[in-house]
Amino acid sequence: MKTFRDKVAVITGGASGLGREFANVxxxxxxxxxxxxxxxxxxxxxxxxxxxQGASVISALCDVRKGEQVQALADAAxxxxxxxxxxxxxxxxxxxxxxxxxxxxxWEWVMGVNVWGVIHGVRIFTKxxxxxxxKDAAFEGHIxxxxxxxxxxxxxxxxxxxxxxxxxxxLSETLYQDLQLVGAPIGAxxxxxxxxxxxxxxxxxxxxxxxxxxxxxxxxxxxxxxxxDKAVSSGKVSxxxxxxxxxxxxxxxxxxxxxxxxxLAGVQERMQHIVAGTNPGDPYAATPHVREALRxxxxxTG
Numbered sequence: 001m002k003t004f005r006d007k008v009a010v011i012t013g014g015a016s017g018l019g020r021e022f023a024n025v026x027x028x029x030x031x032x033x034x035x036x037x038x039x040x041x042x043x044x045x046x047x048x049x050x051x052x053q054g055a056s057v058i059s060a061l062c063d064v065r066k067g068e069q070v071q072a073l074a075d076a077a078x079x080x081x082x083x084x085x086x087x088x089x090x091x092x093x094x095x096x097x098x099x100x101x102x103x104x105x106x107w108e109w110v111m112g113v114n115v116w117g118v119i120h121g122v123r124i125f126t127k128x129x130x131x132x133x134x135k136d137a138a139f140e141g142h143i144x145x146x147x148x149x150x151x152x153x154x155x156x157x158x159x160x161x162x163x164x165x166x167x168x169x170x171l172s173e174t175l176y177q178d179l180q181l182v183g184a185p186i187g188a189x190x191x192x193x194x195x196x197x198x199x200x201x202x203x204x205x206x207x208x209x210x211x212x213x214x215x216x217x218x219x220x221x222x223x224x225x226x227x228x229d230k231a232v233s234s235g236k237v238s239x240x241x242x243x244x245x246x247x248x249x250x251x252x253x254x255x256x257x258x259x260x261x262x263x264l265a266g267v268q269e270r271m272q273h274i275v276a277g278t279n280p281g282d283p284y285a286a287t288p289h290v291r292e293a294l295r296x297x298x299x300x301t302g
């Protein structure tokens with residue numbers, strides 16, 4: 001996708017964090033915007049700010065776990081702007097702790113947003129884009145799915161999140177191959193950020209009642225939350241930086257997008273263990289103080 005001006009971008013999780021920065025770049029590039037989020041006040045504020053910049057934008061409350069709400073989002077985008085060219089399946093939440101301590105509600109919430117949200121976006125918007133391409137030989141589209149380095153690595157005490165983001169990477173790679181198979185004028189990318197200062201570590205603020213916490217947080221969950229808060233807040237690469245490099249990747253037709261290429265050393269090591277058939281390595285081999293800090297926090301909170 002080489003040109004952005006006058007094209008239409010749909011962004012889930014568009015009221016804050018990476019989604020909000022995607023919207024800023026899209027507006028600067030002259031795109032028309034459709035923002036979706038579950039947090040009404042943040043969504044309204046984002047729309048006001050973007051309109052003040054001269055952007056053409058509409059918004060919709062949308063729980064991406066619900067297919068009918070994602071369909072309604074697509075319908076609203078087409079009704080307002082006629083087509084969708086760029087989709088960011090970006091809404092995401094996080095939950096940590098020892099994997100056997102996560103409740104069924106934890107799994108339903110994280111998998112619902114992080115995996116089913118992307119599934120709904122892909123199955124609904126890809127067909128919409130293909131239909132538009134069938135009517136317009138000049139149509140070009142692109143889909144960006146936000147995964148994480150946790151989709152390529154498996155740090156301890158992040159099990160639910162790791163599983164969800166691995167699924168997004170797999171889904172995205174398959175989407176890319178399927179689009180190539182049929183020769184569609186639609187590109188695909190998977191974004192794998194590392195620790196970037198966004199609101200994802202506080203995503204429980206918008207946790208719906210139907211998947212609410214059913215028990216008090218365990219020691220491991222409290223420790224994982226504290227460690228994640230610290231890592232995210234101290235990140236040196238900003239959400240704005242990630243948005244800029246993402247749009248460049250879209251224009252270049254680049255599939256894998258990394259905020260911290262240095263973290264790929266861990267991915268390479270993991271692949272070596274897989275190919276060799278050896279047991280998984282210690283993710284904290286180079287930073288044993290992090291492992292010990294996590295263990296100490298689990299004991300203290302316990």
